[in-house]
Amino acid sequence: MKVAYWPGCVSRGFTPELHGSMALVAERLGIELVELDRANCCGAGVIAEHNQELVDTLNARTFALAQKAGLPMMNICSTCQGAQSECQERLDADSAYRAHINEALASEGLAYERGVTNKNFLWLLVEDYGLDELGKKVKTPLEGLRVGPFYGCYVLRPRHRLGYDERPERDLYLERVIETLGGEVVEYSGARKCCGFPIVTMNRETSLRQAGTHIEDALDAGADCLVTPCPLCHLNLDMQQPEAAKITGLELGLAVLHLPQLVGLALGYTREQLGMGKHIASTEWVEERLATTPA
Amino acid sequence: MAEFHLKVRRYQPESGEGPYWQRYDVDLDPTLSVLDGLLQIRDREDGTLVVRCSCRAAICGSCGVNVNGESTLACKTRLSDAHAYANRRNGGEEPIVVEPMGNMRVIKDLVTDMEETHWTKIRRVTPWLLPEGDPPEREYVVPPESMIDVTQSMACIQCGACVSACLSMEADPEFVGPAALAKAYRFVGDPRDAQHEERLYDLAQDPHGIYDCTHCFGCIDACPKGVAPMDQIMRLRRLAADVHGIDDVNNGRRHEAAFTKIIRNKGTLDESLLLQESYAPGVKGKLKPSGGAIKGLIGSLPTALRGIRTGKMRSLSKLIPGVHPKLPADAQESVEGIYAHAEEHREELNLYIRGEEPDEQAPEEAVEPEPDEEADT
16 A cells, blocks of 8 residues: 655644654555655645635645645544545635636646545554455554543534544444454543644634643543554643643543554554654553564 | 424523423424424424414514524425434434523523624614715615625624624624624625724724634624625725725734735745734834734744744744745745736625536436425415
């Protein structure tokens, strides 16, 4: 399997462990990542507030780069998925609009043609790679590990735009992956809620109250850790966790794993190899729990 | 006919007891609605069950409830769909779960008090036209396209489903909220109104206004009428920040402006620079930082220090704002060209108005007829 890989900005910024762990996991799964190293930021919903045409053109450029490589696109960020799907919906809906947008891409020899395939690693894993295949690669089953799924809004809503008409179970995939890896799914109320990150610089209190509440709910439900396919959720749930604890007055302390890290643990990589030492909430207990053998 | 199981959250404040679950079975045509199910229970099995409804046709907006955790109208949700959704994980005989709407006080059973989080907030945005001068002798004349633009927000039936689904309001009950902000756009987008800037200023400066929406898209999925309140909130932000240049105290405009500028100059996001520029933009912002900027920067210090300690932020490009690498020169030039093109045209495509073109690649498919919403059930 070969994909045009868009890692997004945050996986190379404040969550470098995500980019690194994806590379390791892809290698062991046999997914060839052709990185779109000339592509630009998706706008993360912020540029859309400034100028809709601008964000549509920026993402049309990324899609066109993938189309030029002749490959389907894969991302590792819920926010990239949602922001790009929003632009794709408009670009695919109207040929005159698409032609107007393509004018701005012509100087680089690019053009976006309707219908790019763009999937988050989570979707690709379940729909294209297959859970049976994933199960065969498991070396260290995550036995007894109690994992709470945390999706991130941008791969959940709006359902129509995100392909739920054809794939109505996309909001159950994290649970299935956790089970395939041998872990135990923890049900808690925050799994499909918002981490609060988009307003952390505008209304810090509301933002961190959201993050803190979900962590507390997961702890109450007995979770050992959360897993998320979204690095922006990771920033609010992990990096800001001590601040969320201050604002909510709660005693927190819950590891938050990126999806490739959870997969990587089951594939036999160590906590260190997966960059989990870079997290703010401690992951040191993971080694003991799983008795991981070095890859 | 088919049998459906409903699990209803009940609450009678006069009993002095807390809420509890009650299970009912109904035998109905699967194409009928969850509301039909509730009404059959009330008529035949349990006259004490309290439900609010009127038109039964998704017009009056009275029967907002949560079905299987999703905010919706009971009359617009088919029993068969609700049953399938409730059972998609276990595939068994899980009941359809019906609860009162969220973010509201429950009066009794499925009836909520919409005053505090819905109606008060609707009044908060001055939901009437504020034209300038004397009214014209005859009718107002406005271009049709500007009225088409506000039709989406005018489609609201005040059911409260979006308020119920709002995850920002769950964390901040003072948030003005999706229904009221969509209503605000209905007037900000109306050329007859003379207070556009005042309305925008008011909602941008309010810490619980347009910049308190966290982009969760919950309101878009919940709305039974396709109002897409979050899209209207993003329009309000675009107008406030970029058309009227309102420099709000919440960092909304500065955050958006800094983000947009960084991508023009670098192609991908320089997070350190974004933090710095969101709070204290440019040389002026650094020489004379506002109180909010100092507070914001100091507030983010402990997080940065922790990031350095774990190695998350231990590289020059993450430590020093501005060191973040650009895209290759020719790619960067293309991004700048895209900015020039888009800033010149600023086109907006509203699919609610324009609709989607038929797919020329796929063969024509027979469209299944939807039951007429307004037909008498």
